[in-house]
Amino acid sequence: MDFDVIVIGAGAAGMFAASIAAQRGKKVALIEHRSSPGEKIRISGGGRCNFTNLHTSPENFLSDNPHFCKSALSRYTPADFLALMHRYGIGWHEKHKGQLFCNDSAEQIITLLRNECATGKVYWFMPCKVGSVSHSKCKFVLATEAGELHSAKLVIATGGLSIPKTGASDFGYRVAKRFDHEIIPTRAGLVPLTFDLSQWQPFSALSGLSLPVEVHTCSNASERGKRVSFYEDLLFTHRGLSGPAILQISSYWQNKGSLDINLLPSINLGRALIEKKKQSKSQLGTSLESYLPKSLVQLWLKQSALWEEASTRKIAELNDQLLRNLGSTFHRWSLTPSGSEGYRKAEVTVGGVDTRQISQQTMESSKLPGLYFVGEVLDVTGWLGGYNFQWAWASGFACGSSV
Numbered sequence: 307m308d309f310d311v312i313v314i315g316a317g318a319a320g321m322f323a324a325s326i327a328a329q330r331g332k333k334v335a336l337i338e339h340r341s342s343p344g345e346k347i348r349i350s351g352g353g354r355c356n357f358t359n360l361h362t363s364p365e366n367f368l369s370d371n372p373h374f375c376k377s378a379l380s381r382y383t384p385a386d387f388l389a390l391m392h393r394y395g396i397g398w399h400e401k402h403k404g405q406l407f408c409n410d411s412a413e414q415i416i417t418l419l420r421n422e423c424a425t426g427k428v429y430w431f432m433p434c435k436v437g438s439v440s441h442s443k444c445k446f447v448l449a450t451e452a453g454e455l456h457s458a459k460l461v462i463a464t465g466g467l468s469i470p471k472t473g474a475s476d477f478g479y480r481v482a483k484r485f486d487h488e489i490i491p492t493r494a495g496l497v498p499l500t501f502d503l504s505q506w507q508p509f510s511a512l513s514g515l516s517l518p519v520e521v522h523t524c525s526n527a528s529e530r531g532k533r534v535s536f537y538e539d540l541l542f543t544h545r546g547l548s549g550p551a552i553l554q555i556s557s558y559w560q561n562k563g564s565l566d567i568n569l570l571p572s573i574n575l576g577r578a579l580i581e582k583k584k585q586s587k588s589q590l591g592t593s594l595e596s597y598l599p600k601s602l603v604q605l606w607l608k609q610s611a612l613w614e615e616a617s618t619r620k621i622a623e624l625n626d627q628l629l630r631n632l633g634s635t636f637h638r639w640s641l642t643p644s645g646s647e648g649y650r651k652a653e654v655t656v657g658g659v660d661t662r663q664i665s666q667q668t669m670e671s672s673k674l675p676g677l678y679f680v681g682e683v684l685d686v687t688g689w690l691g692g693y694n695f696q697w698a699w700a701s702g703f704a705c706g707s708s709v
């Protein structure tokens with residue numbers, strides 16, 4: 307069977323690239339090894355898919371080659387995807403910081419993509435496994451469960467390694483290596499962080515507690531020594547920390563170094579306690595509870611005999627220096643994760659096919675013309691908040707409209 311274009315992987319980027327190429331009159335085959343497409347779309351955003359972010363800009367992405375994503379992002383914007391949603395009458399709402407979600411269900415986005423593929427008469431091979439990929443005489447030859455498929459162009463849209471049960475595989479990286487592409491080392495991103503059991507034991511009692519924080523990487527813990535910070539919610543878990551603040555910083559944390567967490571970023575706690583001292587007759591513990599959750603305060607004060615003893619004394623009896631010191635411990639909680647929950651729980655894979663060997667206009671390989679990579683398989687990783695789907699649409703569009 308001969309095609310103009312074969313796309314491997316029917317996720318967000320693959321379905322979008324296939325539909326755009328097919329609607330330009332190309333004969334396109336789309337191969338998916340699961341029995342249904344777009345599993346990550348289906349489970350994303352709690353079933354409502356955070357499908358884009360209104361504030362998308364290149365600064366919201368991690369890559370070894372940070373300028374690479376600019377061209378594609380500027381040629382297919384959140385407004386373009388919203389126009390497509392509008393054509394299908396899919397309702398949406400903004401939740402937080404420009405994050406857009408479907409009003410009803412993520413399934414609506416999968417249906418949209420399938421309809422766009424149907425409009426272009428894309429040929430589906432699903433479920434279908436690909437055995438080998440070779441290239442000779444300007445043609446790709448794929449040995450698949452459905453027989454041998456041939457095409458002039460091959461698009462790899464097999465995504466990253468996170469959540470294996472959604473169909474994730476290392477197929478894209480293997481094809482890239484086979485055709486002499488470099489791979490930027492991969493690691494789990496947007497993932498909860500874990501700590502040594504003994505170090506974490508006291509904090510596991512706080513499991514389920516959530517509060518707004520500001521989290522920073524220390525210079526020894528982030529990419530190229532850059533200090534990065536996020537102001538979001540943090541969630542205590544049995545094994546460590548999660549919540550948007552931690553998921554965001556986890557993409558920058560390179561399996562070493564410490565994180566600084568400001569547990570009360572909205573005020574200067576030391577100064578507030580010294581002010582409070584002037585009119586309050588309450589004990590230190592009670593005073594702290596007006597700023598921070600009770601369970602956190604109680605656990606915190608147990609960490610030092612001095613604070614434990616001070617906690618039952620009236621705040622007015624305590625000296626300013628003690629209050630300042632105690633305040634700064636909440637503002638600068640420094641801790642070193644031992645690892646992360648890994649690909650099993652990660653929303654994305656950081657790293658991937660090195661973009662220095664890919665055209666930023668078309669997503670075509672400079673090593674082997676006719677070979678393309680789109681979506682998460684590339685070394686382009688978005689922050690939490692709809693950026694990863696926007697990258698899937700933008701890179702899929704760049705490829706689909708030129709392949």
Ligand SMILES: Cc1cc2nc3c(=O)[nH]c(=O)nc-3n(C[C@H](O)[C@H](O)[C@H](O)COP(=O)(O)OP(=O)(O)OC[C@H]3O[C@@H](n4cnc5c(N)ncnc54)[C@H](O)[C@@H]3O)c2cc1C
Nearest residue numbers: 315317318319339350351356465473477681682692694695
């Ligand atoms: C739980 C979860 C929630 C998320 N929520 C959001 C969100 O709300 N907003 C957001 O922007 N991002 C979110 N993401 C990230 C987002 O889902 C991905 O970045 C995005 O799906 C990447 O699109 P892709 O098409 O490149 O890859 P994928 O969507 O992973 O698609 C790859 C496809 O290729 C198929 N495939 C793999 N190997 C083969 C093979 N050998 N042969 C044939 N087919 C193969 C897979 O089965 C899959 O269908 C979430 C991720 C997870 C895991």
